[in-house]
Amino acid sequence: MTNSTVHLDERLRRPSGIRSVRLGDTKVSFVPDGAVQGRPLAWLPDTTDEVWAAHPEYLDASGHLVASIGGLLVENGDRALLIDAGFGPQSVPAAPGQPNGAIHGGALLDGLAELGRGPEEIEAVAFTHLHADHLGWAWHPAPGGDRPAFAHAGYLVSEPEWAQRHLPEAQGMTKEIAALAPRVRAVADGQEIFPGVRVRIAAGHTPGHAEYVITSGGQRLIAFGDALHSPIQVDHPEWSCVYDHDPVQAADHRRRLVAELEEPGTIGFGGHFADVVFGRVRRDGDGPAWRPLDA
Incomplete structure (x- = not known):
């Protein structure tokens, strides 16, 4: 086993730090907020003990998958957009019988500061979806105050996601959705929300x-x-993940997505991808298909 392989294995089982990539005039940066542990057989129910015995590099010392939590800062000139808002300044311990182990957030504002941005500079927060580990700083009061960190920004949610917000509300997220609602602007498939940034349902x-x-x-x-x-x-x-609303539809989309990520000039960003959040897909028979940009 080479030193680079050992280093990659370590990155697969630890949360990400700040990572940045330049695309022409645009800079994108992962801003870490925290992490969540996933019980592998519960998170990915179609896997087996044999799968994880063959791939211990994905599991931490306690046998969990490690998923980063955070946001993606997109900067173009003086303008800044944030995609997703982490878990917020809170922690939840592991609960027996649940798919998750421990989950915690709280670091996102410090990461923004390290990147030279204050929350007041974020013109909009665009959400991938309405789950708690993507909404945190958009609804949870920031430390030392009674308002969320991005209370001045617009909140962008896809039209079909917002139209079905009763689903997360039914799962106990009533206060989170109510806090977002006054600032939400529903956006359409294909809409440009920031220079060079388009929504895709x-x-x-x-x-x-x-x-x-x-x-x-x-x-x-x-x-x-x-x-x-x-x-x-x-x-x-x-x-498919245990949290996928429609596992068959999710798997169909993943197949298309993975093929698209193989195309030239294409980079993927996976916010839950441990410490390998930016990468390309290379299915050449030489190791895992996901290749971190900076491996």
């Missing part, structure tokens, strides 16, 4: 799950949200 994980396609400098980055939860799914797009 990619239902399956949720009924109106959105991806964001960022194009600049002859390159394309697909921020695919929760269409994929772990790099191992790039090799097995048929494996």
Whole structure:
């Protein structure tokens, strides 16, 4: 086993730090907020003990998948957009019998500051979908105050996702949805929401799950949200996550997405992809298909 392989294995089982990529005039940066542990057989129910015995590199010392949580900062000149808003300043311990282990957030504002941005500079927060680990700082009061960190920004949600907001409300997210509602602007498939950034409806994980396609400098980055939860799914797009609203639709979309990520000039961004959030897909028989940009 080479040193580079050992280094990659370590990155597959730890949360990401700040990572940045330039696309022409646009800079995109992962801003970490925290992490969640996933019980592998529960998160990906079509896997087996044999799968994970063969791929221990994906599991931390406690046997969990490690998923980063955070947001994607998109900067173009003086303008700044944030895609997803982390879990917020809160923690939830592991609960027996649940798919998740421990989950925590709280670091996103510090990461923005390190990147030279204050929350007041974010003109809009665009959400991939209405799950708690993507909404945190948009509804939870920021430390030391009674308003969310991005209370001055517009909140962008895909039209079909917002139209079916009763689904997350039925799962106990009434206060979160109510806090978002006054600032939400529903956006349509194909709509440009920021220079070079377009919405793409990619239902399956949720009924109106959105991806964001960022194009600049002859390159394309697909921020695919929760269409994929772990790099191992790039090799097995048929494996749906327990949290997918429609597992069959989600798997169908993943197959198309993985093929698209193989195309020249295309970069993927997976916000839950441990410490390998930016990558390309290369199915050449030489190791995993997901290749981190900076491996």
